[in-house]
Amino acid sequence: MSEQRPDQPDDPSTAPAAGSWVSPSRPPADASGEPSAPAPGRAPWQYQPPPPLPAYQPQPAAAPVSASSQPVRARLGVGSWLGICALALLLGVVGGVAGTLAVDGLRDDGPVSGTVGGGLAGVDTITEPPVRGNVKQQGGSISAVASAVLPSTVQIIAEYDGQARGATGSGFVLDKQGHVITNNHVVAEAASDDGPIEIVTQDGKRYDATVVGRSSVYDVAVLIAKDLAGQVQPASLGSSANLAVGDGVVAIGSPLGLTATVTSGIVSALGRPVTTGGQDDESYINAVQTDAAINPGNSGGPLVNLRGQVVGVNSAIATTGGSLGGEGGNIGVGFAIPVEQVKITADQILRTGEARYPVIGAQVRTGGGEGDGAQIVKVNDGSAAQEAGLEKGDRVITVDGTRVTDGISLIVSIRSHQPGETVTFGVVRDGEQVDVDVDLESEVG
Numbered sequence: 093m094s095e096q097r098p099d100q101p102d103d104p105s106t107a108p109a110a111g112s113w114v115s116p117s118r119p120p121a122d123a124s125g126e127p128s129a130p131a132p133g134r135a136p137w138q139y140q141p142p143p144p145l146p147a148y149q150p151q152p153a154a155a156p157v158s159a160s161s162q163p164v165r166a167r168l169g170v171g172s173w174l175g176i177c178a179l180a181l182l183l184g185v186v187g188g189v190a191g192t193l194a195v196d197g198l199r200d201d202g203p204v205s206g207t208v209g210g211g212l213a214g215v216d217t218i219t220e221p222p223v224r225g226n227v228k229q230q231g232g233s234i235s236a237v238a239s240a241v242l243p244s245t246v247q248i249i250a251e252y253d254g255q256a257r258g259a260t261g262s263g264f265v266l267d268k269q270g271h272v273i274t275n276n277h278v279v280a281e282a283a284s285d286d287g288p289i290e291i292v293t294q295d296g297k298r299y300d301a302t303v304v305g306r307s308s309v310y311d312v313a314v315l316i317a318k319d320l321a322g323q324v325q326p327a328s329l330g331s332s333a334n335l336a337v338g339d340g341v342v343a344i345g346s347p348l349g350l351t352a353t354v355t356s357g358i359v360s361a362l363g364r365p366v367t368t369g370g371q372d373d374e375s376y377i378n379a380v381q382t383d384a385a386i387n388p389g390n391s392g393g394p395l396v397n398l399r400g401q402v403v404g405v406n407s408a409i410a411t412t413g414g415s416l417g418g419e420g421g422n423i424g425v426g427f428a429i430p431v432e433q434v435k436i437t438a439d440q441i442l443r444t445g446e447a448r449y450p451v452i453g454a455q456v457r458t459g460g461g462e463g464d465g466a467q468i469v470k471v472n473d474g475s476a477a478q479e480a481g482l483e484k485g486d487r488v489i490t491v492d493g494t495r496v497t498d499g500i501s502l503i504v505s506i507r508s509h510q511p512g513e514t515v516t517f518g519v520v521r522d523g524e525q526v527d528v529d530v531d532l533e534s535e536v537g
C-alpha cells in the first residue's frame with residue numbers, strides 16, 4: 093500500500109457507525125468510558141496500541157489512506173494489537189530505492205469516464221487458467237506461473253502535490269479495454285490532488301491513466317488507460333473461495349520499486365479479519381493471509397494461485413518495525429483482499445463510477461472482551477439496526493451462524509455481504525440469546 097501510519101491507543105480503538113464521523117484525535121466512548129467502533133460505516137482513525145506481544149507481532153491489511161510514511165496499527169479478530177503497513181512507496185518521502193523512481197514528465201490528459209454499462213459483464217475479462225496442471229497438485233511450477241502472469245502485472249506511479257511527491261504501487265490488467273485494478277491507497281492522493289497517474293508495463297512502456305472509481309472501504313481502485321486497450325493480456329480471475337490453508341500462492345509486483353518481482357509462499361490463513369486506516373479512510377478486510385514476501389510497493393499487485401489465476405490483491409503486511417518514520421519490511425505475514433470482493437467492487441465502479449458498502453447504523457466496541465462477541469454501544473435513530481430491534485448493550489455473537497469474536501470481526505462480517513441483503517445476528521441480551529434479522533443499508537465509499 094501506500095504508506096504506513098501510526099496509532100496509539102492503550103485503549104481499544106473504535107469505529108463509527110454508518111454515516112457518523114469520529115475525530116481522529118479522540119475515539120468515541122460509551123457510558124463506561126471505553127471507546128467503541130462502528131458497525132459498517134466510516135470508521136475512525138486506528139490508534140496505536142501498546143507494543144505488540146512478543147509471541148505475536150503481525151499487522152493487518154492495507155490502509156486505504158493517502159500517503160504517510162508511518163506505520164499503521166490495527167487489530168486482528170484474534171485480539172492481538174498489530175502494526176499495519178500500507179504497501180505503496182512514497183516518492184519524495186521515502187528514500188533509498190523508492191527515491192530513484194522518477195515521476196517527471198507525468199501528464200494528465202483530462203478525465204476519462206471508463207465506466208461500462210454492463211459492469212464486469214460488459215468488458216472482456218479472462219477466467220481460464222493460463223497454467224495447466226492437476227487441480228489437486230495446484231497447477232504448474234512457480235516459473236510457469238511467473239511467465240504467465242508477469243505480462244499482465246503493471247507498476248503504477250501516482251504523482252501528487254505538484255510533482256513534489258508521489259506513490260508507487262502495483263496493479264494488474266483487468267480486461268482488454270484497458271482497465272487496471274490496484275489499491276485505493278496507491279492512487280488516493282493523486283486522485284484528490286488531480287495528479288497524473290502512469291502505468292508501466294513489464295516491457296517498460298508507459299501509459300497515462302485516470303481513476304474510474306475507487307473504494308476506500310475495500311481499498312480497491314479501478315483505473316483506465318485507453319492506450320493500453322488490447323496491448324496487454326488481462327490477468328485471469330480465479331476464486332479465493334477455492335483456496336485452502338497450505339495452498340501455494342505467488343505474489344507479483346514492484347516492491348521497493350523493483351519491477352516484475354515474483355515471490356512465492358503458501359496461504360497461511362483464510363478469512364482473517366484485519367483493519368487499517370487513518371483520518372480520512374478506513375478499510376476492514378476479510379483477508380487472505382500469506383507468507384509470500386510482500387513489501388512496500390507491492391500494493392495492488394496480484395496474489396495468484398499455482399494455475400496463474402488472481403485470488404487476491406496484495407494490500408498490507410504485518411511488521412515489527414517500530415519507527416514512526418521508517419518503512420516496515422516483510423516478516424512473512426501479508427494480507428490480500430479476496431478476489432471475490434475485488435470483483436464485486438470493480439463491477440460497481442465500472443457501472444456507476446462508485447462503490448457501495450453495507451451499513452447497519454450502530455457503533456460497536458472494538459477493544460476488550462475479545463472472543464466473546466461484539467457489544468453494541470450506540471444505535472442510530474432511524475437506522476437499519478434500530479428498525480431491526482437491536483439495542484445498546486446487545487452482544488452480537490454470530491452473523492448468519494458464523495461466530496463473531498469482537499467488533500472488528502462483526503464489521504468485517506457485515507462488509508462481506510452486499511447492501512439490500514438480510515443477515516441474521518445471534519444476539520445475547522439480558523443473558524438470553526435471540527436472533528435478529530437486519531436489512532443492510534448502503535453508503536458510498
